[in-house]
Amino acid sequence: MADLRYTYRFASEHLGHRRDDNFVLYSDHVEVASMTSIREAARALAAAEESDEERPFLWIDMYRPTHEDLTELAEAFSLHPLAIEDAIEAHQRPKYERYGSTEFVVLRPAVIRRNRPHTPAGLADARAGDAGGAGGASGASGASGDAAEAQSVDIKVGEIHIFLGARFIIVIRHGTLLDTQNVREVFESDTRFSGFPQFSALYRVMDRIVDNYLPVVAILEDQTDDLEERIFTGTPAQSQDIYHLSRELIELDRAVKPLEGVIDTLFNSLVVHTVPAELQRGLRDVADHIHSVNERVERLRSVLRELFTFNSTLISEAQNEDMRRMNELSIQQNEQMKKISGWAGILFFPSLVAGTYGMNFDTMPELHWIFGYPFALGLMVAGSGFLFWLFKRAGWL
Numbered sequence: 001m002a003d004l005r006y007t008y009r010f011a012s013e014h015l016g017h018r019r020d021d022n023f024v025l026y027s028d029h030v031e032v033a034s035m036t037s038i039r040e041a042a043r044a045l046a047a048a049e050e051s052d053e054e055r056p057f058l059w060i061d062m063y064r065p066t067h068e069d070l071t072e073l074a075e076a077f078s079l080h081p082l083a084i085e086d087a088i089e090a091h092q093r094p095k096y097e098r099y100g101s102t103e104f105v106v107l108r109p110a111v112i113r114r115n116r117p118h119t120p121a122g123l124a125d126a127r128a129g130d131a132g133g134a135g136g137a138s139g140a141s142g143a144s145g146d147a148a149e150a151q152s153v154d155i156k157v158g159e160i161h162i163f164l165g166a167r168f169i170i171v172i173r174h175g176t177l178l179d180t181q182n183v184r185e186v187f188e189s190d191t192r193f194s195g196f197p198q199f200s201a202l203y204r205v206m207d208r209i210v211d212n213y214l215p216v217v218a219i220l221e222d223q224t225d226d227l228e229e230r231i232f233t234g235t236p237a238q239s240q241d242i243y244h245l246s247r248e249l250i251e252l253d254r255a256v257k258p259l260e261g262v263i264d265t266l267f268n269s270l271v272v273h274t275v276p277a278e279l280q281r282g283l284r285d286v287a288d289h290i291h292s293v294n295e296r297v298e299r300l301r302s303v304l305r306e307l308f309t310f311n312s313t314l315i316s317e318a319q320n321e322d323m324r325r326m327n328e329l330s331i332q333q334n335e336q337m338k339k340i341s342g343w344a345g346i347l348f349f350p351s352l353v354a355g356t357y358g359m360n361f362d363t364m365p366e367l368h369w370i371f372g373y374p375f376a377l378g379l380m381v382a383g384s385g386f387l388f389w390l391f392k393r394a395g396w397l
Contacts, residue, residue, distance in 0.1 A: 020063035020173075024184070028054040029194040038069065042076035045167060057197040058168040059187075061180045065172060073170060078102070079163055087161045090174050094258040096265040103269065105162040105202065105262065108255035109177040109209045112216045113154045152241070153219055155248045157255050160209075162202065169201045183208050193279045199270065203282055210289045213256060217296050220249060224300055224307075231311050239315075242308050249301050256293050263287045342391035349387055350380040 023041035025033040025048060032048075035041045041058055048056035062069065067088055074084045080099030086092050092106045158175030171180055183204050193200035223245055263286065270280055357366065357376055366372040391397045 021065075022059070022061040022181070022184075024059045024061075026055075026057040026059065026188075026197065029057075029188070029191045029197065031188065038072045038076055049167065055194060055197065056167060057201075059184060059201060060168065060170040061173070061184070062171070063173045063176070070172075073163070077163065077165060077168060077170065079170075080104070083161075083163065087163075087172050090159055090161075092159065092161070094255065094262050096262040096269075098269070101165065103164040105164060107160045107162065107206065107209050107259075107262075108157050109160060109175070109212060110155055110157045110216050110252055110255050111177050111212060112219050113156055114152075114219075152244065153223060153248065155216060155220075155251045157251050160205070162205065164198050164202055166198060169198055171205065178205075178209060178212075180205075193276060196273065196275050196279065199273070199275050199279060202266075203279060203286070207282070207286050210259070210286050210293070213252070213293045214289070216252060217293055217300075220245065220252070220300055221296070224303055227307055228303070231307055231314065239308070239311065242304060242311060246301065246304050246308075249297055249304065253294075253297050253301070256290065256297060259290045260287075260294065263290060338396040342387075342396040345391065346384050346387045349383040353380050353383070 021036075023035035023037070024031055025035070025041070025044050027048060033044055035044055038060070041060060045056060045058040060073075065073070070084050070087055073079060074081065078100075079102060083097070083099055083102070083104040086104070086106070094108055095104075095106050097104045156175075156177060158173070158177035160174070160178060161172040163170040163172075173180065186208075187201050187204045190200070190204075193203075227241060227245065263283070266283065267280070267287075270283070353376060357364070357372075366375065369375070388397065
């Protein structure tokens with residue numbers, strides 16, 4: 001089919017498809033045509049199957065196709081309505097389903113984004129001694145390391161739907177987290193599995209997605225180690241930091257955990273199609289990575305649960321210490337108030353006597369008594385002394 005061995009390179013806007021969409025036809029694992037529309041790709045594949053082309057295979061890669069695009073795909077490649085409905089609605093968990101001669105796979109790639117670094121409270125103080133003892137240069141290096149470790153992270157999880165047929169693979173991307181162009185280049189460079197191009201293509205996509213999980217888990221482990229160091233140096237971490245990291249782990253777990261069921265179903269399909277042992281070994285390596293990532297995620301979740309408990313204990317102890325100090329301060333204030341009140345009562349009695357005799361009524365005989373003045377002074381001293389003895393005995397003075 002010599003007329004297919006050239007490239008269709010029309011401007012995508014002329015045909016209504018985006019530049020992010022790719023329609024590539026292979027013959028015996030070699031690219032022979034690149035189209036720009038679903039209809040054109042379907043016709044090229046049909047023509048290749050009717051001709052003497054060796055093992056034609058069509059790779060379609062579309063970014064957020066419209067409802068009309070998916071309907072056209074379903075009509076052109078006999079895709080099951082339920083699978084198309086899932087592709088339209090998106091937000092699916094990873095799964096592997098068979099619909100007659102077509103298989104439908106949902107995968108969720110993930111990448112990690114670092115936010116602007118910040119210095120956690122207490123982290124710099126906890127390491128200040130070490131940095132000072134190591135000298136200026138090492139101290140600057142330690143400060144730089146702290147800033148890097150203090151960065152918060154966010155996991156971005158995308159979604160990819162794959163329709164797999166004997167002669168085609170259709171990749172529907174609901175995000176930009178996977179470089180399918182690079183994956184396709186790896187697929188083109190490995191011709192060992194040209195007899196089963198659909199499984200070879202699926203293997204390359206899954207391998208890249210699972211490999212991208214590894215740095216995500218590594219960064220989450222670094223973040224967990226940083227939290228652990230901050231907590232076990234006696235500096236309680238903010239609960240929101242632990243919660244944020246736990247939430248990111250849950251997002252990753254939702255993407256990775258179901259893949260164990262996906263890979264088991266895929267292996268059953270490989271047995272039915274008698275796929276070469278070498279390709280099965282490659283997928284088994286992917287399965288090992290999935291299992292390893294799941295184990296690491298589960299271990300991190302367990303560590304974070306323990307850190308949350310221990311951090312809560314530290315916070316409770318700090319709160320109890322604050323309450324103890326407040327109680328001590330309150331007791332000290334009460335003691336001071338007792339003393340102030342006692343002396344105020346003592347000084348009040350002479351003021352009372354002086355105020356009484358200072359009214360100067362004519363009928364007050366003490367005012368004309370020769371001993372009136374000494375009597376008033378004596379009464380003041382005796383009353384103040386009695387009150388002093390009374391407050392002293394009560395422990396107020």
